[in-house]
Amino acid sequence: MGQERNNETYEVHKSDELGRYLVATRDLSPGDVVLTELPLVFGPKAMLDPEASMPCVGCYKPVFTDIGERCSKCGWPVCSGNCPGLNDPRHHGVECIILSARPECVLDNMAEYYRHDALLPLRCALLQHTDPEKWKTLLEMQSHVECRTPGTEIYDEANEFIVEYLINSFINKLDDSIKNKYLKEISPDLLHVMCGIIDTNALEIRLPDGAELNALYPTTCLMEHSCIPNTKHLFNLSTKDKNGFYRITVKVVVPITKGSHIATMYTHALWGTQARRQHLKDTKYFSCKCQRCSDPTELDTYLSAMKCFGDDKGPCDGVHLPEDPLDDETEWACSKCSIKVNNSQINMLISQMGEEVENVQMMGGSVNMLENILCRLSTFLHPNHYHLYSIKHSLIQLYGRQPSYMSEEILDKKIKMCKDLITITKTLDPGNARLSLYSAVLHHELQSALLLKSKKVKSDGTVKSIEETKPLLAEAKKSLEIALNSLKDDIEETSGKKLYEVIEESQRDFNKYCKEKNISF
Numbered sequence: 001m002g003q004e005r006n007n008e009t010y011e012v013h014k015s016d017e018l019g020r021y022l023v024a025t026r027d028l029s030p031g032d033v034v035l036t037e038l039p040l041v042f043g044p045k046a047m048l049d050p051e052a053s054m055p056c057v058g059c060y061k062p063v064f065t066d067i068g069e070r071c072s073k074c075g076w077p078v079c080s081g082n083c084p085g086l087n088d089p090r091h092h093g094v095e096c097i098i099l100s101a102r103p104e105c106v107l108d109n110m111a112e113y114y115r116h117d118a119l120l121p122l123r124c125a126l127l128q129h130t131d132p133e134k135w136k137t138l139l140e141m142q143s144h145v146e147c148r149t150p151g152t153e154i155y156d157e158a159n160e161f162i163v164e165y166l167i168n169s170f171i172n173k174l175d176d177s178i179k180n181k182y183l184k185e186i187s188p189d190l191l192h193v194m195c196g197i198i199d200t201n202a203l204e205i206r207l208p209d210g211a212e213l214n215a216l217y218p219t220t221c222l223m224e225h226s227c228i229p230n231t232k233h234l235f236n237l238s239t240k241d242k243n244g245f246y247r248i249t250v251k252v253v254v255p256i257t258k259g260s261h262i263a264t265m266y267t268h269a270l271w272g273t274q275a276r277r278q279h280l281k282d283t284k285y286f287s288c289k290c291q292r293c294s295d296p297t298e299l300d301t302y303l304s305a306m307k308c309f310g311d312d313k314g315p316c317d318g319v320h321l322p323e324d325p326l327d328d329e330t331e332w333a334c335s336k337c338s339i340k341v342n343n344s345q346i347n348m349l350i351s352q353m354g355e356e357v358e359n360v361q362m363m364g365g366s367v368n369m370l371e372n373i374l375c376r377l378s379t380f381l382h383p384n385h386y387h388l389y390s391i392k393h394s395l396i397q398l399y400g401r402q403p404s405y406m407s408e409e410i411l412d413k414k415i416k417m418c419k420d421l422i423t424i425t426k427t428l429d430p431g432n433a434r435l436s437l438y439s440a441v442l443h444h445e446l447q448s449a450l451l452l453k454s455k456k457v458k459s460d461g462t463v464k465s466i467e468e469t470k471p472l473l474a475e476a477k478k479s480l481e482i483a484l485n486s487l488k489d490d491i492e493e494t495s496g497k498k499l500y501e502v503i504e505e506s507q508r509d510f511n512k513y514c515k516e517k518n519i520s521f
Contacts, residue, residue: 009034010262012222019142021224022262027255030431034231034250035219042133042205042215042246043120050111057092057119058085060211061318065110067131070189074099081326090245094126095119097182101173118162120202120214121194122170129182137218143196144285151345153282154338158195163188166437200284204247205235217248225284226263227276227292228299230256232433233264237492253431263290269434272386273325274347289326294429296321299413301424303389305382306349308334309341319382320346350387353377357387365391367398367405384424392417396445400452411453416448436486437499443483444503466519473514474521480507501503 010022010034028034044055053062057071057078068077071086074096078086085091106113127135148155171179171186179186201221202214220233236247256262266284267276273293274451280288292298297305304322308315318336322343331340360373374391381388399405399414422442429435454469455475490496514520 012219018224020222020223022219024256024258024260024262026258028252031253032252032253033400034252036247036249037217037219038244039215039217039246039248040138041120041123042213043123044116045204045212045214046111046116048213050114050116054110054114055116055211056083056085057095057116058088059091060085060207060213062211070105071096071099073103075103075105077110082363087440088112091128094130094182095122097178098122098126098170098174110123115161115165118165120198121162121191122166124184124194124197124216125183125190127311128185137462138197138216139193141197141216141218141221142200144200145193145196147285148192148196154199157191158192158504159188162195163191165193203233203248205237206491208237210494213246215246219251220248220264223250223262223264225266225286225288226261226282226290227265227267227269227273227288228290228428229263229265229433230254230260230431231262231264232431232489234489234492248298253433265434269429270303270386270389270438272350273322274304274343274350275386277326279403287326293325296323296325299427301427302382302384302501303428304350305384305385306332306341306346307380308337309339311339313337322346351382353381353387357390361390361394365394367395367402370395370398384420389421389424392421393441396421396449400445400449406452408453408456411449411456414449415446415453417450417475418442424444432486432489436490437495439486440483440499440503443479443486444499444506445477447479447483447506447510447518451513466517470519470521473519476510477514477521480510 009025009028011025012020013023014020022034044060045057047053047062051065053064053067054077055061056063057076058078061079063069063077063079065077067351069080070076071078071092072081075094076096076099078092085093086096087093124138127138129248148158150156150159167188171183174183198214198216201216203217203220205215206212207213208407225230230253231250232253233250234247236244236249238244250262250264267279271279277288277293280286302319304320308320310316316334316337316339318334320332320334320339320341322330323333324330328343330343332343332346333340355424356373357377360369363369365373370391374388374395377385377387377391396414396417399410399417422439425435425439425442429439432439450472454472457463480503484500484507487496487500487503491500
């Protein structure tokens with residue numbers, strides 16, 4: 001075990017298993033800032049439909065490809081010839097010199113001709129000229145090149161779309177004087193190292209206008225992964241402070257005791273253990289052994305559990321859980337009878353079901369479609385299974401919103417669903433590090449169902465008394481407060497901001513209604 005630089009909140013430690021990682025130097029409370037730093041380097045990702053729009057290379061605003069202006073030197077799409085980022089060395093200023101080796105513009109096959117994903121590896125390589133100190137720091141980051149060997153999918157993709165693209169389109173066309181000045185060290189191998197560093201360490205930044213960037217942060221990248229993270233990170237997206245571009249702030253979300261590891265999360269909080277661990281192996285090259293991954297029940301949420309498969313006499317009412325969730329070959333044993341099922345069978349079933357769920361969601365599932373698939377999959381899956389969570393999360397946003405789904409019975413069903421999902425969400429992410437938007441939607445929908453229920457007439461046609469409605473409304477009021485509170489760190493981001501505004505509107509309507517009815521809490 002080694003120990004490196006100190007800070008008021010953390011120390012950098014080192015071990016064979018974890019490499020470098022951060023440890024709290026004192027007790028930390030929710031809201032405390034662990035660290036804040038500027039990125040070493042950042043660059044745009046391709047847009048979702050690159051044939052239709054591309055990010056401006058100077059400021060990353062989406063530009064329509066058919067009408068967009070071009071950089072006068074290198075021909076890449078820009079928002080305007082006067083974009084200040086075009087001459088800024090942190091943005092397009094230096095790479096333009098390299099990209100100008102191919103000044104021709106095209107209008108066909110633009111997504112192949114202008115590969116925005118190749119810009120960040122190029123910007124990384126250019127640090128050797130623009131900022132040798134940052135270059136040194138960058139080369140200390142983990143690249144896992146030992147796992148990214150020729151023949152692996154990840155190597156071959158990087159080779160075709162980034163390395164060969166940069167070398168053949170630009171670097172081989174450069175004058176030696178320019179090459180020696182800006183890219184003294186450059187080779188396919190070096191570019192593969194850059195790709196590895198980006199894949200392993202980059203954080204994704206969503207900009208308010210819909211574009212996305214990848215950015216590398218020298219200290220933040222040392223935080224280890226845990227499927228129960230104790231921090232969350234926020235980016236400064238305000239363009240007023242040009243020197244604070246994309247500054248990251250890492251905040252504590254649940255109490256961290258002195259000497260504990262400071263952790264973040266690199267995968268999806270609402271995936272089951274097998275899916276999360278596979279994703280981490282594929283993208284980050286390690287096998288997670290955190291508390292959640294090691295627990296077959298995933299902290300008593302049963303997020304991956306299956307119902308008993310049974311034998312010839314049929315299933316019992318037990319649930320199948322992995323005997324050892326950290327073993328890829330584990331058997332899944334029933335909690336009540338002796339039936340065991342092997343892991344590959346479970347995996348196959350789960351991925352088939354996952355595709356079905358995805359298809360229904362992609363088609364903008366109607367209540368009918370969602371209820372059908374919920375009913376079908378409930379035969380096999382524990383009610384808390386993550387595939388069912390996904391379907392229920394869609395359903396609660398439709399129940400009580402469409403005229404044919406407003407009955408008291410449906411509202412009661414919605415209230416129960418919301419509460420079940422809230423329990424799972426809160427258990428998996430008590431500090432709203434990853435699931436703040438889910439939590440806000442659940443509490444908002446719960447409020448809406450409680451409010452509607454309070455307004456419903458009783459079966460005998462009489463109106464509910466204040467004594468009957470007040471508990472429902474008190475709970476609704478509390479749900480609104482929790483919903484808004486869970487979004488307090490998300491207001492900079494577009495999706496968080498929109499949701500916050502919707503819930504604020506509901507809160508205004510709710511308060512107005514209570515005032516009219518003369519109900520106070």
